[in-house]
Amino acid sequence: MKRLLALLIMLSPLSAHAALNVFACEPEWASLARELGGNDVKVYSATTAMQDPHRIEARPSLIAQMRRADLVVCTGAELEIGWLPILLRDAGNAAIQPGQPGYFEATQFVTLMEKPSRLDRADGDVHASGNPHIHTDPRNILRVSEALAARLIEIDPAHASAHRARSVNFSARWNAAMTGWKTRAAPLKGLPVVVQHKSFSYLLNWLEMRTLATLEPKPGVEPSVGYLASVAAQLQTTPAKLVLRTAYQSPRPADWLAQRAGIPALALPYTVGGSERASDLFGLFDDTLDQLLKAVP
Amino acid sequence: MLRTSLLVAALAAAFPAVADTDLNALRAEIQALKTNYEARILALETRLEQTANAPPAVLPAADSVSPPQSAGNRFNPDISLILQGGYARLGDGNEHRITGFMPSTHDNSPTRGFSLSGTELVMSTSIDPYFRGYLTLALQDEKADIEEAWFQTSSLGNGFSLKGGRFRSGLGYQNEKHPHAWDFADNTLMYRALFGEAYGNDGLQLKWVAPTDLFMEFGAEAGRGAGFPGTDRNQNGAGSVALFGHLGGDVGASHSWRGGLSYLQTRAHEREAHLEDLNAVEATTLFSGKSKTWVADFVWKWAPEGNASERNFKFSTEYFRRGESGLLSCEDGLCGLSSDGDYKATQSGYYAQGVYQFMPRWRTGYRYDRLNTDSVDFGTNNAFLPIASYSPIRHSLMIDYSPSEFSRLRLQYSKDKSMQGLAENQWLVQYVHSLGSHGAHTF
Numbered sequence: 130m131k132r133l134l135a136l137l138i139m140l141s142p143l144s145a146h147a148a149l150n151v152f153a154c155e156p157e158w159a160s161l162a163r164e165l166g167g168n169d170v171k172v173y174s175a176t177t178a179m180q181d182p183h184r185i186e187a188r189p190s191l192i193a194q195m196r197r198a199d200l201v202v203c204t205g206a207e208l209e210i211g212w213l214p215i216l217l218r219d220a221g222n223a224a225i226q227p228g229q230p231g232y233f234e235a236t237q238f239v240t241l242m243e244k245p246s247r248l249d250r251a252d253g254d255v256h257a258s259g260n261p262h263i264h265t266d267p268r269n270i271l272r273v274s275e276a277l278a279a280r281l282i283e284i285d286p287a288h289a290s291a292h293r294a295r296s297v298n299f300s301a302r303w304n305a306a307m308t309g310w311k312t313r314a315a316p317l318k319g320l321p322v323v324v325q326h327k328s329f330s331y332l333l334n335w336l337e338m339r340t341l342a343t344l345e346p347k348p349g350v351e352p353s354v355g356y357l358a359s360v361a362a363q364l365q366t367t368p369a370k371l372v373l374r375t376a377y378q379s380p381r382p383a384d385w386l387a388q389r390a391g392i393p394a395l396a397l398p399y400t401v402g403g404s405e406r407a408s409d410l411f412g413l414f415d416d417t418l419d420q421l422l423k424a425v426p
Numbered sequence: 427m428l429r430t431s432l433l434v435a436a437l438a439a440a441f442p443a444v445a446d447t448d449l450n451a452l453r454a455e456i457q458a459l460k461t462n463y464e465a466r467i468l469a470l471e472t473r474l475e476q477t478a479n480a481p482p483a484v485l486p487a488a489d490s491v492s493p494p495q496s497a498g499n500r501f502n503p504d505i506s507l508i509l510q511g512g513y514a515r516l517g518d519g520n521e522h523r524i525t526g527f528m529p530s531t532h533d534n535s536p537t538r539g540f541s542l543s544g545t546e547l548v549m550s551t552s553i554d555p556y557f558r559g560y561l562t563l564a565l566q567d568e569k570a571d572i573e574e575a576w577f578q579t580s581s582l583g584n585g586f587s588l589k590g591g592r593f594r595s596g597l598g599y600q601n602e603k604h605p606h607a608w609d610f611a612d613n614t615l616m617y618r619a620l621f622g623e624a625y626g627n628d629g630l631q632l633k634w635v636a637p638t639d640l641f642m643e644f645g646a647e648a649g650r651g652a653g654f655p656g657t658d659r660n661q662n663g664a665g666s667v668a669l670f671g672h673l674g675g676d677v678g679a680s681h682s683w684r685g686g687l688s689y690l691q692t693r694a695h696e697r698e699a700h701l702e703d704l705n706a707v708e709a710t711t712l713f714s715g716k717s718k719t720w721v722a723d724f725v726w727k728w729a730p731e732g733n734a735s736e737r738n739f740k741f742s743t744e745y746f747r748r749g750e751s752g753l754l755s756c757e758d759g760l761c762g763l764s765s766d767g768d769y770k771a772t773q774s775g776y777y778a779q780g781v782y783q784f785m786p787r788w789r790t791g792y793r794y795d796r797l798n799t800d801s802v803d804f805g806t807n808n809a810f811l812p813i814a815s816y817s818p819i820r821h822s823l824m825i826d827y828s829p830s831e832f833s834r835l836r837l838q839y840s841k842d843k844s845m846q847g848l849a850e851n852q853w854l855v856q857y858v859h860s861l862g863s864h865g866a867h868t869f
Contacts, residue, residue: 177679179731186727186734187869188682189641189674196585196635207864211831214866218558219643221635223583228555250832250861350830351786377733379786 149285152194152225154203154213155182156401157264158235158273160410162202164299165278169288173198178403179377182208183254183349187215195220198231200284202277205234206241206261230284236261238276239269242330253347264400266331267307267414274299302411310414317421321367323360325352325374325383328399332417341369344382352382361389368392371424375399393424503551503559504863508606511542512836512856517848524615525846526799526814527773528699528713530622530654536612536854543856544605546573548865556581562604573604573626585635595625596633596645597670597688598744599723607867609740610824611838611854614777615795616746620719622654625690627666641674641684655717655750656692666692674869679732684869685724692717694752703810707759711811713769715752721745725869736786743778760810768805774798779822787828795820797844818844834858 148171153159159174166172173194176182182204185191195201195216203209217226225231241259248257263269278296282289318337324330325344333340342363346356364386372394374383380396387394397417398407406416514536516522522535536543550560557577564571576591594602600617601624617624629649636642651665652658659665667690674684696712703709722745729738754769775797783789797818804811820843826836840852 177732179679180733181735184733184735186682186729187866188676188727189643189672189684189869190639190676190682192635192643193639193641193675197637210864211866215868218578218580219587219635219868221582221585221587221633223581226555226580227552250830254831377735379736 149199149281150197152198152201154201154209155264157270157410157413158202158204158277160401160413161270161274161277162200164410165274165292165295166281167291167295169285169291170200170281178375178398178400178407181377183211185209185212187212187219191216192219195225196222198222198225200231200233200280201225202233202235204236204261204263206236206258207256208236208261230280233277233280235269235273235277236263239263239272242334243327253345254349256348260327260330262328263331265329266335267303267310268335269331270410271300271303271307274303306411306414310418313422314418316425317418320371320421320425321369322371322373323364323369323386325372325378328375328378329373329397336421341367344372344374344386357382357386357389361386364390371395371421373397376403395420395424397421501551503549503561506548506860506862506865508544508546508548508604509859509861510544510546510606510857511540512611512854513540514538514855515851515853517842517850517852522845524619524797524818524844525816526802526818527619527797528697528701528711530618530620531698532622532654534623535618536852546604546606552580553577585637587633589631589633590629592626592628593631595627595647595668595670595690596631597625597668597690598721598746599684599686599725599742600744601625602868606858606860609742609779609781609789609791610793610822611836611856612822612840614744614779614793615797615818615820615844616744616775616777619773619775619797620655620721620746620748625668626653627651627668629664629666639675641672643672645670651692655694655697655719655748657694657697659693659695666690680730681726681728682732682869683724683726686722688721688723690717690719690721694750696755701756701811703756703759703761704812705760709759709761709811710757712755712757713750713752714754715750715769717748717750719746719748727869734783736783738783739780740782741778741780743776745774745776747772747774754804754807756804756807756810761807765807765810767807768803769807770805771802772800773802774800788825789828790825791823793820793822793824795822795844814846816846818846820844831864832860 148169149166151162151166151170151172153162153172153174155176156174156178159172162170162172175191176185203213236258244259245252245255245257248255274296278292281292285292314336319339321339321341322333323342323344324340327343327348342360344352344357344360346352370392372383372387372392374394374396376396376399383394397420398404398413401407401409401413404416407413516536516538523529545565547563547565550558552558556579558580559577561575562573564573572592574593576589576593578589579587582588596602600614613623627647627649629647631645631647633643633645647668648664649666656666668688670686670688672684672686676682693716695714699711699713700708701711725742727738727740749772751770753766755764755766757764777793777795779791779793781789781791799814802813820840822838822840824836824838826834828834836856838854842850842852
């Protein structure tokens, strides 16, 4: 075994020499890191759009990727609390420990919504620092992109000018795209919707849509039939136009309610990879808006 | 607007002789200027209005980082409390011994009736930028056992980490898991026979993770070696050594696995065990010698697209082989006052279990346990002590319901044939609750 160890230690500089290894906890940050890092980064996404980022197993493959990471880009705000600490502990990588430049939490750079006024598990799986699903508002993407570009420059100064150029380029394209989205989304203003989990709070805030009800009785708690029936009854007096869920969530509760209320249920991509068109961040918002606009008469 | 009019008037007054055409051109120009300004002012006004009426939008980044809360306990460690207990319906035998295996000193198999089966207090946090610390107290009536109390480096880098203090050994798969993280209400026969509950040690552990796509982890431990199958021997050197290696990875998005091989070597000095002699009278034996254990483990997990929240399946199995050799002295019963003899034994066993979450909150599982006595030789004591040619087995079925991530209720049925001549039906009802900070779970 000693020989094997020695061999692996000798080989390791070869693999570490190439591009900066970025470990992204979620696909949206993987996509952003690719936009900002270009060919100077090698990005690994720990999760896919088909997986619930709250509930990920600390798999050996993730520890192996964490071991080689130069930069970890995660959401933070306790979204990854069930698995990220294990990866950080078991990977033996000093560069990406919290507090190091190699550890980046996106929620540190935006203001969080829905910060609970009291902390009690009786209220479900509440996040003490607020709703962590910040990337569904493109303005947050822009803020995080500026911070992430600065971080890339800090830990990879050799490619500082290239990182800066890509950041400026991305900001310009993103600002232009945001103007377009906001104009197109005008008919959605004030639209009342029902959501499965509070995954879209930031999106709905940006588009000035209204959330009438949440299908989960408490965050992270699966809806029961009784609770769904009470939501359906509520919709009779204050009707909603749409039921929204993410690609990774079970379609059953949303479909059941949609059928009961006679309104469409939409599986929005939620993150990059959540639909065929959502292959990058631009596609994510293009597809989200198209789906919303198509469903509204 | 007033200004432009004044300007026009002033110009007209100043240059009365200017030709009409020139004046008209000037007027048109000023008019254009005026419309332009009006449009811009209107745009500004609209923007101002929008900003005022807009919902309290997300604030810019600069002032977003919320100031740390002033409370002094922000630096306190993460604390979680495990409440675990239940009800067990077991057979009459007041001592559940595994036939052919020397009982460990630390055996906490379920007790009959209602009982608390484990109350654990867990604290952990980073100590400083270089270390993290962890403590698990197992609270019992009139005492608190320090199950684990260790520090671990977080800054060595290059895949290395060093752990020191009292810790659960990294050998095998189940060993590092505390009872609240088990998939069944009681311990596997294998771990009960090997270590009582699990192998813990006071000492050091050095672990290294390879920088490869395939997960490769190697570890070495040296410690006091006071835990079963060893004993405390009041010496300066290391009383036990453990080595382990694990490999792991994914197969597609839906499958993941981990497998490993571990080795534990320790020594015992006058390790006491009560055995029945050939007349079925209890004799006291004292073992002094070497104990070597090999453990192979394999875990495979499945979840559709890697999304375990709806449905998932977990299979795990471990196999061990233990060899012990040394001296065994026997007292009481047929052995009389004292009878010393050589002792050499090779024993093995395994468990295999599958747990399936068939819908959110609900899981069911089956576990098979089997132990083998491959060879036992008591030397001269063969005349007094029986050699069991019996393979203890057990079947267990369980179903559990987890209202949330923090609570679990479980019902388990076992057909326990771990004692020769007995086939016991066991029913266990268990609750496992965790309070406080959200613990992360290992694979």
